[in-house]
Amino acid sequence: MALVWFWPDEHFRVIFCDVGQGDAILFTYRDYQVLVDGGASNKVLECLNNNIPFWDRNLEMVILTHPDNDHYYGLISVAERYRLSYFVWGGLSRDTPNFEKLLAQISNQDVVLITPSQDDEMAIDKIKFKFYWPNQAWLVEQLSDSQEKMAKNAPSKDNKAYQNKSILAAFDDSSQLSFNDFSLIFTVSFEDFDVLMMGDADSRIQPKITELVSFPDVEVLKVAHHGSKYAFDDRFLASFEAILAVISVGANPWGHPHPDLLSQLDRYDLEVLRTDQEGDIRLASDGQTWWRE
Amino acid sequence: MAYFWQDNSLEKSFWVNFSNFLNCRFFLLAVLLLITWGWRFNLAVKEKRAVPEQVRVEGILWEEPKNFYSVQSFWLKGYQIETLSDYSLSVGDRLILVGKVTCQATGKFQKNCLINYPEISIKKSNFWSWLIKAVAKLRKRLIVSLERVLPPEPASLLTGIVWGNQGQFSKNFYQDMKNSGLLHVVVASGANVMTLVGLLKKSTLFLGRRLSILITLPTIIFYGFIVGADPPIVRAVLMSSLVLVSQLFGRQTKPLKSLFLAAVVMMIVNPLIFTDIGFQLSFGATLGILLFSQKLKKLLGWSDLATTLAAQIITVPMLALYFGQLSPLSFLSNAFLLWLIEPLMLWGLLLTLLGLISQLLAGLVGFFFWLPLQVFIWGGHFWAQVLPNISVSFMSAISSFALAPLLWLLLSFVKDDE
Helix, strand or coil: CHHHHHCCCCCEEEEECCCCCCCCEEEEECCEEEEECCCCCCHHHHHHHHHCCCCCCEEEEEECCCCCHHHHHHHHHHHHHCEEEEEECCCCCCCCHHHHHHHHHHHCCCCEEECCCCCCEEEECCEEEEEEECCHHHHHHHCCCHHHHCCCCCCECCCCHHHHCCHHHHCCCCCCCCHHHHCCEEEEEECCEEEEECCCCCCCCHHHHHHHCCCCCCCEEECHHHHCCCCCCHHHHHCCCCCEEEECCCCCCCCCCCHHHHHHHHHCCCEEEEHHHHCCEEEEECCCCEEEC | CHHHCCCCCHHHHHHHHHHHHHHHHHHHHHHHHHHHHHHHHHHHHHHHHCCCCEEEEEEECCCCCEEECCEEEEEECCEEEEEECCCCCCCCCEEEEEEEEEEEECCCCCEEEEEECCEEEEECCCHHHHHHHHHHHHHHHHHHHHHCCCCHHHHHHHHHHHHCCCCCCCHHHHHHHHHCCCHHHHCCCHHHHHHHHHHHHHHHHHHCHHHHHHHHHHHHHHHHHHHCCCHHHHHHHHHHHHHHHHHHCCCCCCHHHHHHHHHHHHHHHCCCHHHCHHHHHHHHHHHHHHHHHHHHHHHHCCHHHHHHHHHHHHHHHHHHHHHCEECCCHHHHHHHHHHHHHHHHHHHHHHHHHHHHCHHHHHHHHHHHHHHHHHHHHHHHHHHHHCCCEECCHHHHHHHHHHHHHHHHHHCCCCCCC
16 A cells, blocks of 8 residues: 555655755656755755655765755765765765765775766766766866876776776875866756756856857756856856746855845746745656646 | 660661661761762862962863864863864864863853863873773764665664763754653653663563673663763762662662762762752652652652652752753653653664664664654653743742652552552
8 A cells, every 4th residue: 555655656856955054956857867966964864765666765866066065965875874876976086075975885886987078978868868968078178187087988887987087196285176067067857847957066157157058948058057156157147048046045144045045036037946044946747737736 | 776675686787787787887888988978069169169260171082072064062171171173073083172261151050161172182092082082983984874774863862862862963853852841752761771681681581680781780880881971861870879788699789879879970970060050950850759749659650750759749840940941741741752762762673673784674674763763852842841840930940849758648548669
């Protein structure tokens, strides 16, 4: 009876998990689940508990937009508890004990690593992913050791790849670059319903992105960098249309979401939902229409 | 001692004599232990008073540091330490910290001393740190073997019950358990140790009493070591060890005596432990159970209800005093849900072992496990919504301590079982 009661329906769902100040977004369709980032704590587990059928111990795909603590830390506990099939990341490694823990957890499993860049596409059943950033040429330009340390290439099951493929030996704190600039930007689509995921790629890198990439119109936009004052460049926002903007944010000392950002979103006629006010935000779609649950 | 020569029966006088001799010895032992504690207490207070602004704290890390964004925090020798999460620290590390202490009151009777961003150095491992590291590793493995086969919330419940894993409770679940008065069973507590003792004794009884004790005793001590050094666990392990040892030598130990001995031994090791709320609650609950549960059971005819009520007679006034709040009807949630704990503990232990052998098999069994765990979670949520939580003034909290003697008086009219 429990099986029938909890059996997933035919709708695609996006759940912006309330993980405090951080990102964790779960996409589900039938018994497929894709998790984008894990937040800064174990709170993501509560969201997985409530949105994945109790018998399902697999997460088909985990995508890490960039290796900042408020995006990757929760994934350590996720990788401890769930079997992961694909781990999609930018290849950026971070020399901290916690990030090493995450890589160790992933390397303990038979996970396929994917490091996508602009124009790469993937699909899980009817869920489609299209990557817009980072741009391959830009990436090469940024890295002092050029292509040898590139994390791009074919999927690999070789655990040593985690060391060999790590881009970031050349990337230290004195660099002008920020991990945010390397965030994976991609759309997640279910037929006519599209969500644009931004990671923390904010207005400091968006002029460059707009120069190299053109974005499609989407239904839902995940606001970059938790609603920072510098989340969006006007030119970037003007380059495509969206209906709903979701801000993944919790208590923080930086004043996120910034009032300037909120009025900017208002100027672009975007409806705004915030996880700090709404808790988990659940959107559903049948492919043609979409609604909030 | 007067009735030594008043009794004419030779046999009876021998037993009276013997029991008096034992009582005498116990009294002497108690006095000796209390004197030792007084001496240790004096030293500890002097040390505590002399806390300079800049301290050097040396000790072994007992718990996994908790991460919050880029900060990790942990406890060392009674100080709360906060440092950057970039430091790679693990349980069993021998740490030397030098830093500035800031203390502030956290309640009517408690204060919290914090060392922010101290200088940290790690000393070379010795036997104890190696042992703690090994046990922590084993504990982690046991917990992960359950976490892999169950969804996060049921897993956190089961690992809490069986392995004392408290770190993974979600905020909502923790709040539900707290409001419904069930928190004490979902963290490894004295009751869980006693459940394990019961299970071990039952399952090894066919080997004979002596062998059964010889298996139960080291297993319980080992279990206590894995589950952690929280006062309720140490109290329960000490008490049950004392009872088991005396049974091994064919003696009957009064549980009240073993409770007293356990308390004094813990206070000698850590002279200020009696200020710990966990310690007070654990001893209060046990004292209540020892004093009242049998008679209440006779009156009410409902074992779980009687035990919970007996435990709460002393702990509820304590909670009211410390937190200014009490949930006067929380015995109801306990009475309705406690029956699940023993089977969950037994099956949780077996599922852990199965998980270590084969995750696939454990996953299949875990599938059937979800329902009873979820029933407990739903039940906790239900009672958390239903049970009232009332604020209590300081004076009412103090006066509620009169409940225990009143009940004692009332129950004195109920005859003891032979």
